[in-house]
Amino acid sequence: MKALRFYAPEDVRIEDVPEPVCGPDEVKIRVRNCSTCGTDVKIYHNGHPNITGTTTMGHEVAGEVVEVGADALGGFAVGDRVQSIAAVPCGECYECRKGWMQVCENQTSVGYQYDGGFAEYMIVPAQVLKVDGLNRIPDGVGYDEASAAEPFACAINAQEQVGIEEGDVVVVFGAGPIGCMHIRIARGVHRAGTIVLVDINAERLKMSADAVHPDATIDASTEDVVARVLEMTGGRGADVVITATPANLTQEQAVAMAARNGRISFFGGLPKTDPTITLDSNLVHYRQLHIHGANGSAPEHNKRALQYIASGQVPVKDLITAHLPLERVLDAFEIVRKGEAIKVTVEP
Numbered sequence: 001m002k003a004l005r006f007y008a009p010e011d012v013r014i015e016d017v018p019e020p021v022c023g024p025d026e027v028k029i030r031v032r033n034c035s036t037c038g039t040d041v042k043i044y045h046n047g048h049p050n051i052t053g054t055t056t057m058g059h060e061v062a063g064e065v066v067e068v069g070a071d072a073l074g075g076f077a078v079g080d081r082v083q084s085i086a087a088v089p090c091g092e093c094y095e096c097r098k099g100w101m102q103v104c105e106n107q108t109s110v111g112y113q114y115d116g117g118f119a120e121y122m123i124v125p126a127q128v129l130k131v132d133g134l135n136r137i138p139d140g141v142g143y144d145e146a147s148a149a150e151p152f153a154c155a156i157n158a159q160e161q162v163g164i165e166e167g168d169v170v171v172v173f174g175a176g177p178i179g180c181m182h183i184r185i186a187r188g189v190h191r192a193g194t195i196v197l198v199d200i201n202a203e204r205l206k207m208s209a210d211a212v213h214p215d216a217t218i219d220a221s222t223e224d225v226v227a228r229v230l231e232m233t234g235g236r237g238a239d240v241v242i243t244a245t246p247a248n249l250t251q252e253q254a255v256a257m258a259a260r261n262g263r264i265s266f267f268g269g270l271p272k273t274d275p276t277i278t279l280d281s282n283l284v285h286y287r288q289l290h291i292h293g294a295n296g297s298a299p300e301h302n303k304r305a306l307q308y309i310a311s312g313q314v315p316v317k318d319l320i321t322a323h324l325p326l327e328r329v330l331d332a333f334e335i336v337r338k339g340e341a342i343k344v345t346v347e348p
Contacts, residue, residue, distance in 0.1 A: 002348065003056045003119035004329050009047040012057070014327060020115065022067040025126040027076050027134060029063035029084075032143035034117030035320070035345040036060070036332045037151055038176065038246075044333055050112040058346070059086035059110045061117030062137060062146035073129040083146040083306060084117075084124055085133035085153075086110045087296040101131070101298035102157055117147075118329055120348045133299045138310035144323065144345050145309050148177075148316045152309070153301035155181045155244075155267075158294035162240050162263035164190035171229055171238040171257065173220075174245030174268065175199035175208035177343040180319050182242050182267075183212045188314045192240070196232070198225055198250075204339040211318055211342060229257040237262060244268050251277045255289065263290045319343045 001019045006012050022028035040057060042048075065080040076082070089096050089104035096104050110116050114125050124134050137146045155178060164170060170192045172182045179197060186192040197214040199205040200221040209217045218228050229238055237259035243250040246268040254264045270277075283289065308314040322341040324332045326348040335341050 001120040002326055003115075004058065004326070006043065006051060006055050006057050009045055012044050012330070014329065017119075019121050020123045022069055022123060023126070024069040024071045025073070025129070026069045027065055027072050027074070027124040027129065028067040029082060029122055029124060030066050031061060031063040031117045031119060031122050031348045033062045033147040033345050033347055034058040034060055035144070035147040035151075035343060036329075036336050037178075038336060041333050041337050048112060050109060055112065056115035056119050056122075057111050058116035058118035059112075060147045060150045061086075061110065061122060062143040063117070063122065066121070072126070074132070074134055076134065081137040081143065081146070083135045083137055083149050083302065084110060084128060085131075085297075085299050085302050086150045088114075088125070088127050088133060089131050089298065090127075091131045102296050102301070118326065118346060118348070120326070131299050133302070135303055135306055138306055141306065141310050142317065144320050145316050146306065147345055148320065148343060149302055149305040149309065150297070151178055152181050152305035152314070152316065153297035154178070154294070155185055156301045156304055157297045158182070158242065158265045158267045158292070159185055159190065161292040161294055162242070162265050162290070164192050164240050166191040167193040168239035169194045169196075169233055169259070170240045170242070171196045171198060171254075172214070173198045173241070173243045173247070173250040173254070175201065175205045176244065176339065177319055178267070179244040180208050180212045180342055181314075181316070182244055183214055184314045184316075185308075186240075189308065194232070196229065196238070201339050208342055226253050226257045233259070236260075239263065241265070242267050246270055248274060248277050252279070255280060255283055255291070258283075258287060258289050260287045261290075262287065263292065265292050265294050267294045316343075320345050323347055
């Protein structure tokens with residue numbers, strides 16, 4: 001079968017490899033869609049500390065069950081349409097037992113420690129099944145939509161942390177697919193009030209705004225974002241700010257524009273070579289600000305994402321603006337890098 005194999009940074013190859021064999025406690029799927037994200041691009045160029053050998057990339061996976069091991073958990077059957085979690089908790093550590101599976105200290109990942117979905121077939125490991133991380137796709141939801149449930153789940157986790165309330169002013173930095181999902185969730189689930197989308201790429205900002213219709217957009221390459229948000233809110237600032245972009249400046253701007261009792265999500269991680277910001281601690285103190293991290297998602301968030309998609313409460317189909325075959329997966333990475341599409345999916 002064909003698979004995208006990672007050997008080293010910028011040494012990533014589409015190769016013919018043996019079709020994987022399903023173990024007694026595993027499930028084998030025919031991959032129908034594996035969507036791409038900025039993390040794939042970062043891995044391609046820089047590698048990842050959790051990838052210590054050659055592996056098949058891809059972690060936003062949906063497909064069809066073709067084989068079920070005799071001892072596999074979950075009661076799956078050949079022909080089931082399924083979506084897999086990407087971040088795999090151990091289910092046993094202190095954090096998992098507290099219900100904080102998204103910050104499991106022993107977390108492993110599909111496409112890192114386990115071969116991922118940029119391939120014709122993929123083995124769903126026993127650990128995914130153990131934590132109830134393989135989900136049946138609801139009727140009426142396409143494989144492409146289901147593959148978007150994984151990043152969607154990450155956005156759900158982040159918004160749980162900040163607690164968006166009806167009528168809140170919400171600012172989202174980053175007009176990529178995850179920024180679009182944040183807007184859809186904030187509006188469709190939490191009934192946010194005014195929603196503002198910010199980006200430095202004017203073309204991407206327009207493309208995403210045309211899809212998800214924020215109440216306002218700000219081109220941060222030409223405008224003072226903080227001043228504009230304060231002007232729009234009569235000087236009060238934003239109730240919630242989500243930085244869905246790996247940029248240091250946006251985190252500093254988020255603190256500067258937050259209203260009293262404002263909630264901030266540092267959703268996008270910063271480069272490991274430059275992970276620090278200048279924080280005006282007095283703003284945090286006197287405005288009683290709440291700054292939250294957001295690390296991936298738990299299995300439950302994936303289930304909820306599929307439910308929101310199935311109900312139509314948070315549509316994602318129109319956000320998938322490019323469908324490419326596996327042979328063009330590296331082209332998909334380049335489209336993501338340039339921001340030329342909202343969401344790009346690969347169809348092996």
